[in-house]
Amino acid sequence: MNQENNLPKITKNNINFIYEYFNKNLNKKTPLNTNEKANLFIQMIINNKENYIHPKKNVLITKNFGEIKVNKNKLNPIKKYLNQNNYTPEEKENLTALIDRLIEDETRKRKGEFFTPTFWVNEAVNTISKTLGNNWKEKYVVWDCAYGTGNLTRDYKFKKLFCSTIEQSDIDTANQMKYNPHAIKFKFDFLNDNNEKLKLIAPELYDMIYNWNKYENEYKGILFFINPPYGTAAEYKTKNKDKKNIAITKINVQMKNEGWGSPSQQLYAQFIYRITQIQKVNKNVKLTLFSPPLFLSGNSYKKFREKFFENFSFVNGFLINANNFADVKDWGLTFSVFNNKKAENYNDFKFVVKSIEENFLLKHKEKIIYNTDNKVNLKSWGKPKKITNNNKIETITLLSPLKIGKITKKYNENTLSFLVNDSNNVMANNQRVTIINTPIPRNHGITQITKENFKKTMIIFASRRLISGKYANWINWYDEYLAPTKEIQNLPEYKQFNDDAIIYALFNNKSNQSSIRNVNLNGKYYNVKNEFFWLSVNEMKSLAIKYNFMELYKDTELYNENKFVYNLLNNNDVNLSPNLSPQAKELLNLSKELIYKSFEFRKNMHENFPYYHLNTWDAGWYQIKKILKIYLKKDYELFVEKYKEFENILRPKVYEFKLIL
Numbered sequence: 037m038n039q040e041n042n043l044p045k046i047t048k049n050n051i052n053f054i055y056e057y058f059n060k061n062l063n064k065k066t067p068l069n070t071n072e073k074a075n076l077f078i079q080m081i082i083n084n085k086e087n088y089i090h091p092k093k094n095v096l097i098t099k100n101f102g103e104i105k106v107n108k109n110k111l112n113p114i115k116k117y118l119n120q121n122n123y124t125p126e127e128k129e130n131l132t133a134l135i136d137r138l139i140e141d142e143t144r145k146r147k148g149e150f151f152t153p154t155f156w157v158n159e160a161v162n163t164i165s166k167t168l169g170n171n172w173k174e175k176y177v178v179w180d181c182a183y184g185t186g187n188l189t190r191d192y193k194f195k196k197l198f199c200s201t202i203e204q205s206d207i208d209t210a211n212q213m214k215y216n217p218h219a220i221k222f223k224f225d226f227l228n229d230n231n232e233k234l235k236l237i238a239p240e241l242y243d244m245i246y247n248w249n250k251y252e253n254e255y256k257g258i259l260f261f262i263n264p265p266y267g268t269a270a271e272y273k274t275k276n277k278d279k280k281n282i283a284i285t286k287i288n289v290q291m292k293n294e295g296w297g298s299p300s301q302q303l304y305a306q307f308i309y310r311i312t313q314i315q316k317v318n319k320n321v322k323l324t325l326f327s328p329p330l331f332l333s334g335n336s337y338k339k340f341r342e343k344f345f346e347n348f349s350f351v352n353g354f355l356i357n358a359n360n361f362a363d364v365k366d367w368g369l370t371f372s373v374f375n376n377k378k379a380e381n382y383n384d385f386k387f388v389v390k391s392i393e394e395n396f397l398l399k400h401k402e403k404i405i406y407n408t409d410n411k412v413n414l415k416s417w418g419k420p421k422k423i424t425n426n427n428k429i430e431t432i433t434l435l436s437p438l439k440i441g442k443i444t445k446k447y448n449e450n451t452l453s454f455l456v457n458d459s460n461n462v463m464a465n466n467q468r469v470t471i472i473n474t475p476i477p478r479n480h481g482i483t484q485i486t487k488e489n490f491k492k493t494m495i496i497f498a499s500r501r502l503i504s505g506k507y508a509n510w511i512n513w514y515d516e517y518l519a520p521t522k523e524i525q526n527l528p529e530y531k532q533f534n535d536d537a538i539i540y541a542l543f544n545n546k547s548n549q550s551s552i553r554n555v556n557l558n559g560k561y562y563n564v565k566n567e568f569f570w571l572s573v574n575e576m577k578s579l580a581i582k583y584n585f586m587e588l589y590k591d592t593e594l595y596n597e598n599k600f601v602y603n604l605l606n607n608n609d610v611n612l613s614p615n616l617s618p619q620a621k622e623l624l625n626l627s628k629e630l631i632y633k634s635f636e637f638r639k640n641m642h643e644n645f646p647y648y649h650l651n652t653w654d655a656g657w658y659q660i661k662k663i664l665k666i667y668l669k670k671d672y673e674l675f676v677e678k679y680k681e682f683e684n685i686l687r688p689k690v691y692e693f694k695l696i697l
Contacts (some may be wrong), residue, residue, distance in 0.1 A: 045127070046081060046117050048134055054114050055138045061110040068101060074138040075185075075205035076101060080118050082128040083212050089115060100208045132213050135185050135206075152187040152263045152326065153360060155392065160371045161192065164261070164324055167351050167373045176259040176322075177244055177251070181226045182307065183210070188261055190215040196255070198241045200224035227285035227306050248318050257320035257376065264307040266328055297339040305331055308344060315347045315376060323348060323374040328367070329355070332385050333407045333514045335460055341409065345379035355387045355403055357510045366510040367463075370405070383407055389511055400511075406697055408460070408516045414499065414695060415460040417519035418492040420484050432562045434474045437550040437658045438647060444557065445475040448484065452567040452600055453549065455483040455493045457500075462696070463513045465504040470546040471497060473564050473656075487600070491534050495520070498537035499695045501544055502687045515696045524693050528615075533689045535614040538601065539623055540686060542570060542657060543679055549656035552649045553591065567600040569654035571628060576653040579632065585639040587651040599654055619682045626675055627657070630664060637667040 046054055055077050062068075068076065076098060080087040086099040089108050096104040123131070133154070164172055174195045180188055183199040185206050190213075197219035201207060204223045210216065222237050235242040244251050244258060291300035291309050299305035304327045315321040331337045332350075353372035361369065370387060384407075389400035427449045433441035447454075458468035458481035468481065476482065485493045499517060524530050541547045551566040573592050580589035605614055605624070616624070641663050642650040648662050649655060664672035690696060 044117060045120070045123065046131060048130065051131065051134055051138070054117055057114055058111065059138075061107070063105050063107070066104055068104070071203045072101065072205045074135050075203075075209045076104075077138060078132055078135055078209060079212060081123065081131055084119060084121070088119070099212075100205065129190075129213065132185060132209060132215075133187060135209065154187070154191060156326075156356060156360060156371070157188055157191065159354060159390065160188070160261075160324065160326070163352060163354060163371060164259075164373060167375075168256075168259070168322075172259065175256045177241075177255050177257070178259050178261050179241065180261050181224070181311075182262045182264040183207075183221070184263075185213075186210045186215040188263060189219070194219065198222075198238060200226065200238070202226070226310060227287040227303070230286075245314060245318050248320055252320070257322055258314075258318060260311050260321070260323045260325065262307065262324070263326040264304040266302070266304050294343075295339060296343060298336045299331065299340045302331075304328070305337075305340060312344055312347050319376055322376050324372065326369060326371050328358075329370045329385075329387075329405045329514050332370075332372075332382075332405050333461070333516055335408065335413060335415075335516070338407070338409050341382050341407070345382040347376070347378065348374040349377045349379035350382070350385045351375050353385070353387050355389045355405070355511065357391060359510075360392065368510045368513045383409055403511060404697060405514065406516065408518060412519040413460045414496055414517035414519050415457055415483075418455075418457070418483055418489055418496045420486045420489040430562075431474050431564065432552075432555055432557055433477050434472055434550070434564075435476070437472065437548040437656070438552070438649065440552075440555055440557065441477050442557075443477060444560075444562070445477075447475055450486050451484045452487065452490065453485040455485055455497060457481055457483045457496060460517050461513070462500075462503055462508045462515045465500045465508050469497065469500045469504075470548055471541060471568075472548050473550055473566055473568075490600070490604075491538075494537040494541050495534055495695070497544070497547065498533075498540045498686065499690045501540075501546055502683060502690050503696065507687065512696070517696055518694060520693055520695060527693075529689075530693050532615050532617055533686065533693065536617050536620045536682075536686060538604070538614065539616065539620040540682065542568060542601070543623065543627065543675075548658050550649070550658055551652035551654045551656060553652055563595075565595065565599075566652075566654040566656050568656060569599040570601050570605055570624065571631060572598050572602055572606075573653060579635045580653070583635050583639060585635075585642075585651075587642070588638070588653055591651060592653045595653070617685075619678075619685055623675075623678055623682055626678060630668065630671060630675060631660060633671065634660065634663045634668055637663050641666070 055074070058077050059073055062073065066073070076087065076096075079099065083099065086097075088097055089106070089111055090097055094106055094108050096106050098104060168176065173192060177196045177198070178189070178194050179198040179200070180186075181200050183189075183201040183206065186199065189197060189199065190210070194216075197216055199207075199210070199216060199219045199221040201223065202225045207221050207223060210221065220238060220240065224234065224237065231242070285306060287306040287310050288300050291306065296309060304325070308323070308325070308331065311321065311323055331340060351373045353370050355368055355370050358367045358369040359365070385405045387403045387405055389403045391398055391400070428446040429449050430444050430446050433443055433445050435441050453471055453473050454475055456468060456470045456472065456476065458464045471485070483489075483493060483496075496517075503512070520530065547568075549566045549568040550564065551569070552564040555562045555564075573596050577589060577592040580586070580592060638650055642648065645662065648659055650659055650663070661672065664675075
């Protein structure tokens with residue numbers, strides 16, 4: 037047997053490890069950027085006659101990058117992988133397809149340069165065929181303006197294919213592998229290079245765009261078939277020269293000047309914008325692309341949609357998990373087909389959810405991706421009316437329920453608490469939805485909770501937190517929340533759901549009400565009260581007397597007014613009368629029992645952990661749990677079980693009342 041056949045091969049299972057070693061042991065002063073290094077590594081495998089470690093000198097001999105200084109001894113451990121010649125054409129092709137996986141994780145996250153697996157390329161091609169006919173590759177001029185190494189097109193033959201990419205090394209690799217040999221490939225920065233450069237380096241394509249009448253008898257139109265990068269300008273705050281300011285492009289500036297809004301910071305939105313400008317010149321332009329679905333649903337894309345759908349209309353598409361593309365977190369990724377007509381509807385879009393399990397394609401139920409452009413979204417609905425009383429109170433800021441910030445802020449005296457309510461979709465539910473009793477240092481996504489909007493904010497909090505954890509997934513990630521209609525608000529079932537949402541908020545892990553006294557910050561003393569406390573001041577005073585907790589007793593004397601939620605639940609001077617479900621009442625009673633039962637440990641707990649501020653009579657559930665988890669663990673675990681049962685009853689109501697679709 038030929039000894040060469042016994043040499044170890046590079047496969048998809050070990051390529052990352054070997055490339056990491058290769059990358060680490062290159063000369064740190066190498067002139068190659070991240071993309072070029074990844075391409076060189078692959079070229080050394082698939083074409084090691086022209087790309088190799090010199091046997092005597094400390095250099096790499098390369099076809100496209102010249103001689104590169106290295107310490108050949110450091111690269112010797114992987115030389116046996118790079119110098120063999122027993123890779124089949126299919127193996128070489130598979131390795132080339134992994135270039136994107138070799139790009140550093142941080143670059144991948146920031147630039148969004150995801151390798152497009154062949155399986156999903158085939159699905160995309162089939163989806164286009166269903167729309168444009170099986171002969172679309174012959175009848176349309178196809179332009180992949182984010183070509184990379186040709187993952188979208190390399191397995192198919194096109195009558196007229198143009199491939200452009202920002203990296204010359206990508207074209208070099210594609211040419212060495214003879215991908216799309218009949219295509220016209222050229223280096224072109226789609227987001228920065230102008231039409232004059234396009235005319236110079238791709239004159240035929242330029243002519244087709246601007247003089248279509250010469251080609252209309254031969255072709256039906258120009259079709260963009262792309263998987264553009266997904267990064268935003270905000271993600272590029274880094275010292276790495278390959279990444280910094282990557283989204284600050286000429287197209288970014290044009291979009292801002294023309295009022296396309298905040299999506300101008302998003303790379304894939306920039307690609308769509310430029311294609312839209314081309315479509316204005318040539319009405320025969322159609323668009324197919326992989327992208328996050330946020331541009332179809334997100335509130336920040338409203339202006340973008342208004343402009344984009346003047347020229348395009350959605351036809352069909354599918355939704356998949358982005359983790360099919362690379363080792364990234366779960367999130368939804370769509371492939372969409374857009375026709376060259378003004379859209380009659382751009383508020384909801386019908387997709388098919390697809391996934392791979394044991395090499396079978398499973399088609400899930402239909403998924404509607406929608407936006408709230410012509411509806412009232414839940415976030416806006418919950419904002420308080422303009423407060424006419426301008427009396428302000430200065431207070432500390434909290435970084436967490438008991439962690440004091442370094443600055444103070446002023447807020448209106450009518451404010452009960454604050455709802456952190458970032459964005460308006462499911463994506464933010466896990467981390468960016470909470471209730472806290474003082475302002476937080478940042479201002480974005482904060483809703484003041486007042487008596488007037490209290491019940492609305494409870495609906496918002498419950499609706500978002502109920503669809504979190506495992507219930508927030510790549511399929512519903514971009515679902516927008518809708519305000520309940522007047523008809524729904526008048527339903528007795530909805531009213532009870534709204535009242536139950538109050539109890540849900542009291543005991544949720546992200547409902548971080550706390551009570552703090554006598555915090556010294558810059559020579560001033562501050563207090564934080566908890567308007568969400570649900571027992572009366574007299575009950576707490578009696579417990580303080582019974583257990584000889586004089587510090588808490590004095591607190592009931594100093595701050596002797598019952599709190600808003602107590603008054604609401606007991607209908608004391610509040611024009612709201614809760615109609616709680618049996619499960620909500622059970623939780624409320626159980627919580628009261630736990631406060632009574634834990635009081636014998638409270639004084640001792642406060643003395644050992646004064647920073648929990650358990651000497652305040654209106655300490656929130658976040659603080660009370662500190663006692664329960666130590667002294668009444670089994671009782672607390674029972675409460676948690678009951679709370680989860682309560683959650684499971686409430687969760688379907690979010691959909692029943694059409695707060696999300």
